[in-house]
Amino acid sequence: MSAREEILARVRSATADVTTEKRPVARSGSGSVPSQQPDRAISRETLELFAENVADYRATVVRVPAEQVAATVVEQLRAAGLGSVVVPTGLDAGWTAALDGAFDVLPESDATSAQTLDGIDAVVTGSAVGIATTGTIVLDHAPDQGRRELTLVPDTHVCVIGQDQVVHDVPEAVSLLRTPEGAQRALTWISGPSATSDIELQRVEGVHGPRTLIVVLVDEGARADVTAG
Amino acid sequence: MVTQPVQQTSPTFVGMPKFPVAAREALANTQQRTNLHNATHTIREKRAAVVGEVDDWEALRVAGAEAKDEALHHLGDYLEQLEESLTARGATVHWARDAAEANRIVIDIARAKEVDEVVKVKSMATQEIELNEALEEAGIHAWETDLAELIVQLFGDRPSHILVPAIHRNRTEIRDVFLRQMGEFGRPAPADLTDDPARLAEAARLHLREKFLRAKVAVSGANFAIADTGTLVVVESEGNGRMCLTLPETLISVVGIEKVLPTWDDLSPMLQLLPRSSTGERMNPYTTMWSGVHDGDGPQEVHVILLDNGRTHVLADSVGRQALRCIRCSACLNVCPVYERTGGHAYGSVYPGPIGAVLNPQLRGTASEVDQSLPYASSLCGACFDACPVRINIPELLVELRGTVAEQGGHRAESAAMKAAAWVLSDPRRLAVAQRGATTAGRLIGKRTIRKVPGLGAWTDARDVPTPPKETFRQWWAREHGDGTTTQRAADPGGRADGIPTSNDGTEPGGER
Numbered sequence: 001m002s003a004r005e006e007i008l009a010r011v012r013s014a015t016a017d018v019t020t021e022k023r024p025v026a027r028s029g030s031g032s033v034p035s036q037q038p039d040r041a042i043s044r045e046t047l048e049l050f051a052e053n054v055a056d057y058r059a060t061v062v063r064v065p066a067e068q069v070a071a072t073v074v075e076q077l078r079a080a081g082l083g084s085v086v087v088p089t090g091l092d093a094g095w096t097a098a099l100d101g102a103f104d105v106l107p108e109s110d111a112t113s114a115q116t117l118d119g120i121d122a123v124v125t126g127s128a129v130g131i132a133t134t135g136t137i138v139l140d141h142a143p144d145q146g147r148r149e150l151t152l153v154p155d156t157h158v159c160v161i162g163q164d165q166v167v168h169d170v171p172e173a174v175s176l177l178r179t180p181e182g183a184q185r186a187l188t189w190i191s192g193p194s195a196t197s198d199i200e201l202q203r204v205e206g207v208h209g210p211r212t213l214i215v216v217l218v219d220e221g222a223r224a225d226v227t228a229g
Numbered sequence: 230m231v232t233q234p235v236q237q238t239s240p241t242f243v244g245m246p247k248f249p250v251a252a253r254e255a256l257a258n259t260q261q262r263t264n265l266h267n268a269t270h271t272i273r274e275k276r277a278a279v280v281g282e283v284d285d286w287e288a289l290r291v292a293g294a295e296a297k298d299e300a301l302h303h304l305g306d307y308l309e310q311l312e313e314s315l316t317a318r319g320a321t322v323h324w325a326r327d328a329a330e331a332n333r334i335v336i337d338i339a340r341a342k343e344v345d346e347v348v349k350v351k352s353m354a355t356q357e358i359e360l361n362e363a364l365e366e367a368g369i370h371a372w373e374t375d376l377a378e379l380i381v382q383l384f385g386d387r388p389s390h391i392l393v394p395a396i397h398r399n400r401t402e403i404r405d406v407f408l409r410q411m412g413e414f415g416r417p418a419p420a421d422l423t424d425d426p427a428r429l430a431e432a433a434r435l436h437l438r439e440k441f442l443r444a445k446v447a448v449s450g451a452n453f454a455i456a457d458t459g460t461l462v463v464v465e466s467e468g469n470g471r472m473c474l475t476l477p478e479t480l481i482s483v484v485g486i487e488k489v490l491p492t493w494d495d496l497s498p499m500l501q502l503l504p505r506s507s508t509g510e511r512m513n514p515y516t517t518m519w520s521g522v523h524d525g526d527g528p529q530e531v532h533v534i535l536l537d538n539g540r541t542h543v544l545a546d547s548v549g550r551q552a553l554r555c556i557r558c559s560a561c562l563n564v565c566p567v568y569e570r571t572g573g574h575a576y577g578s579v580y581p582g583p584i585g586a587v588l589n590p591q592l593r594g595t596a597s598e599v600d601q602s603l604p605y606a607s608s609l610c611g612a613c614f615d616a617c618p619v620r621i622n623i624p625e626l627l628v629e630l631r632g633t634v635a636e637q638g639g640h641r642a643e644s645a646a647m648k649a650a651a652w653v654l655s656d657p658r659r660l661a662v663a664q665r666g667a668t669t670a671g672r673l674i675g676k677r678t679i680r681k682v683p684g685l686g687a688w689t690d691a692r693d694v695p696t697p698p699k700e701t702f703r704q705w706w707a708r709e710h711g712d713g714t715t716t717q718r719a720a721d722p723g724g725r726a727d728g729i730p731t732s733n734d735g736t737e738p739g740g741e742r
Contacts, residue, residue, distance in 0.1 A: 003324040006231075007486065007537045011305045013231040014545035018302045023491065025457075053511065114442050114476050133282075134504075134512035147526040148475045148517075152468065170512075171497040178493045183318050184458045186523045189500075189516035194468035197508070198377035198393055199400050199426040201268050207376060207430050208437065209468025209515060 042163055044221070046132045050166045051217060053135025057192020058205055059213040066218050070098035073124055073158055076214050077103060082121035086111050086150055090143025091124065095160070099124065108146050117153035123210075124158045125151055128187075130166035130217075131173045135192070137161060137215065138173060140185040148186060157210040159190075162218045235594035236539030239328060239359045241387070245577030247602035252571040261389070261397040261572050268396045269563040275509025276560060276616075282511070283501065292498040294620040297554035300456070300489045301544065307456040307489045308535065314459025318521025320531040325483075327538050328358035334534050335360060335448060335481055336367045342479055344369065344445050348437075350463060350470045351375035352450025353391065353557050354483045354536055356579040360448065371448070372414075372440050374469035376433050383410040389573035390581065391559040392507055397572060400424040411436050437469065447473035447528070451484045452556065453499060454533075457492045460520040461533065464503060464513050474517045480528035485536050487544075487553040499556065502618035507558040539592035548629055552587050554619040561613035561623060567606055576603065583613035587626045595634050604630035664701045671697035 001009070055061045064072045073095055077085060084104040087096050099105050111117050126144035127137050137159055139145045151157055167173050177187060194209035205211065245251065255261065280286050300307050312322045325331035339347055347364065349355065349371050361371040361382075373382045377395040381388050383406045388394030395403070407418040407429065416439050418432045449470070453462040461482055463470050474480060490496065504513040522531050544550045562568045562582030573581030577599035578589040586607055590600040604627045613623040653659045679694040700708075 003326050003330060006326060007324050007535070007541065008305055008308065009231045010233045010537065010541035011308065011486070011544065014233055014541045014550075015302060015304060017547050020302055022303045022306060023299050025492075057514075118438070118442060131512075136512045141523075141526060148471070149527075152471050152475055170501050174494060174497040174500070178458075183523075184460050184493075184518070184520040186520070186526060187516075187518040188471065189512070189518075191510070191512040191514050193514065194466065195514050196376045196430055196467045198375070198380070198395055199403055199429055200264070201271055201393065201396070202426045204427050204430040207434055207467035207469065208374075208441070208472050 042166065043168070046168045047163055047166055047217070047219060050130050050132035050135065053132065054137070054192070054215050057135055059192050059215055061215045061217060063217045063219040065220055069160055069216055069218060070095045072216055073160070074098050074102050076158060076216070077122055077156070080156060080212065082156060084120045085122045085124055086117060086120045086154060087123075088125055088144055088146030088150060091126065092144065095124065108150060111150065114149055114153055117149060120154045122156035122158060123150050123154045125160070127159050127161045127165060129173045129176055130161045131170060132166055133169045136173070137190045138177060139188045139190065140177065141188070142185070148188060151188065152209060155210055156212040156214070158214045158216065160216045160218065163220065233541040233545045234539070235542050236592040237327065238593050238597060239357070240362070241359060242577050242599070245597070245599040247598040248575055248577070248606045249602060251575035251577065251599075252606070255571045255575045258397075258572070260399060262570060264396050264399065265569055265572050268390070268393060269569045272392075272509050272563045276506060276563070279505045279509055279511055283505070289498050289501055290618055290620050293502045293618055294554060296490055296495040296498060297619055298551075299491050301487065301550055301553055304486065304489065304544065307491055308486060310456040311454055311459065311489055312535070314457060315521055315533055318459045320459065320521040320533050323532060323534045325534050325536045325538070331358050331483055331534050331536050331538070332360055332363035335483070336364060336369065338479065338481055338532055339364070339369050339446055340367070342446050346370040346372060346440070346444065347446045347448050348372050348374055348440055348444040348473050348477065350447070350449040350465070350473045351378050352448070352483065353579060354450045354485050355448060356388070358483070358536070358538060360483070372437070374437050374440070374473060375465075376430060376467060376469075379433055379437070380406065383407065387574060388579070390562060391557055400426060400429065403429055407432055415439055441472040441476055444473075444477045446479045446481065447477040449473055449480065449482045451482050451488055452503065453490050453496065454484050454488045455490050455493055455496065458520055460493065460518050462496070463517050465516070466508065466514045468515055471515055471517055474519065475527050477528055479530040479532070481532040481534065483534045483536055485538075486540050503556055503558055506560040506616070506618040542594075543588070543591045546591070549591050549626060551621050552584070552591055552626060554621055555584050555588065556619060558618055560616040560618065564612040564616045566608060566610060566612070576606070583607060583623045584621070587623055587630065590630050595630070595637060601634050604634055661703070664703065667697040668700055668704065671699045
């Protein structure tokens with residue numbers, strides 16, 4: 001008997017006593033990201049909670065209206081003294097243009113290896129979903145976010161998220177992130193910069209992933225406002 | 230008739246002494262006890278705070294337990310569905326009956342890729358099958374990339390906690406081992422390294438980055454494997470997981486068959502339960518989800534090894550199978566009064582603490598000394614059940630396992646003692662005689678502690694014997710209410726053996742008859 005047949009036979013024999021019916025298959029989840037649902041109501045409290053919880057992980061949160069995003073991204077990278085930045089193929093053309101004048105910009109198509117990315121200071125991306133109760137940003141690696149390694153190897157990640165992309169809790173996010181048919185996208189859930197508590201349980205921010213996370217929250221109700229740093 | 234074989238005890242743990250012996254040794258390690266106390270209490274408090282933020286934690290626990298039960302009760306169907314989903318998305322699925330088979334599959338893939346090293350994400354399943362040792366034997370270096378696992382590996386040590394495996398080491402020891410060992414395996418630690426945790430983490434970042442950037446093959450486990458979408462999930466903090474899951478060309482994931490979740494939506498309770506229970510965070514820093522091969526993004530060759538290694542043996546026990554719900558959060562370790570004092574090594578397995586006391590004898594059977602003793606490594610206080618995010622009734626399972634051990638003739642001294650106790654307690658006259666003996670001894674011993682009683686070796690090896698009281702309740706009652714009636718009645722077969730008068734002795738409010 002092959003290992004497969006044998007293990008399945010063991011499993012079926014081990015569960016022969018089970019009398020409960022298998023759960024009916026319920027296909028749930030709308031499968032589209034919130035940016036494609038412009039009429040979804042955004043609660044003010046949800047946005048506040050999101051900003052507060054992201055900042056609680058010692059990420060920097062900057063809240064600006066849409067027209068100030070490009071300038072804010074440039075300003076944040078300058079303030080951090082960074083020189084080079086990689087941009088995903090599908091990043092907002094206006095933001096890429098603003099970066100072009102100010103930094104050494106590496107397009108995603110030229111970032112052919114992790115070694116190349118290792119020499120780059122920062123990455124600027126969009127995002128898929130934000131979760132308020134946990135302060136989480138989910139990347140689904142759509143063209144405005146790039147391949148997974150782009151947001152992993154450079155030491156600073158500037159991530160732009162629209163207020164219409166922020167949901168209240170984990171269940172809402174999980175159901176939005178389900179692809180209705182066909183393959184799931186690869187997902188990266190990010191809650192603050194990388195961290196470890198492995199040495200005497202003392203928290204150290206930043207081990208292998210980007211040690212600096214800057215979240216630019218597009219908030220039509222807000223003046224430019226840095227929540228934490 | 231199909232049988233479900235138990236797991237072979239892995240070489241590291243063969244011949245482990247029984248728990249009380251290993252525990253006594255661990256108790257003498259004051260550094261470890263201090264570290265463990267700090268760690269368990271700190272995580273316990275953090276966990277309580279973030280669990281308190283959730284409106285209905287109990288409902289989440291129920292949802293989590295139900296999702297896992299659904300998967301376990303219909304595991305055959307869900308495993309086939311998982312295999313189908315993974316294959317449709319470009320992954321190659323392998324099945325491994327035991328540790329040796331799983332290790333062989335990993336080695337064969339690594340050899341086919343002509344590599345002499347792999348990078349590893351912290352994974353309980355690969356620790357269980359001792360993959361690193363098997364790879365080394367095959368001439369392939371396995372680099373652990375989680376900071377704590379790196380520390381443990383550099384020490385040539387074993388992990389002592391599921392979540393913070395190097396908790397038994399302090400920062401100075403860690404600096405010393407970095408300075409001594411890193412150069413042996415790759416980029417050396419900077420010569421001016423201090424014991425500041427931030428500097429130590431930086432040294433690990435530099436040491437490991439070299440390995441991440443050149444590695445061709447990575448090995449991981451998975452926290453969850455979703456049957457309907459073919460998605461594997463790895464939950465982590467440091468980013469070493471993302472490095473391993475993203476940069477190499479080939480990814481091999483060793484996944485216990487109990488890691489299956491039926492549907493994508495079952496992630497919703499799990500991603501709320503796990504981080505809050507594990508690190509006491511609202512969400513862990515990084516979670517990676519991948520479904521087979523993603524075109525042009527991440528590893529282009531993806532292998533998944535579905536591992537039995539004793540799990541079907543656990544599954545065959547209709548009560549015991551709830552232990553397979555375990556999501557390895559380690560909340561039960563942090564609340565356990567026994568674990569807090571002994572640490573993880575005494576459990577003789579990669580699974581320590583209350584869940585280890587259950588899972589090890591379930592997976593490996595109760596033939597060895599250590600597996601016979603583990604069900605007794607508990608005060609049955611129940612804190613573990615309360616903390617468990619998937620409601621595993623650990624005390625219930627420990628009692629069941631004690632029954633199994635007792636039935637097969639283990640703990641003979643204990644069953645003899647219990648029989649003797651039953652004989653004494655079933656007759657008030659015998660009890661009165663025994664108690665007179667005990668109080669006499671109590672007066673002689675005074676405040677000293679009894680550590681050993683001749684003839685009760687097995688019992689007193691594990692615990693100090695309470696010093697007998699100078700006076701029993703019944704003697705006190707007789708002295709305070711000195712009419713002699715109670716003493717007399719206590720010796721009377723009509724009274725209860727515990728000395729509490731029964732209703733027909735005229736002391737009931739109903740008065741004389």
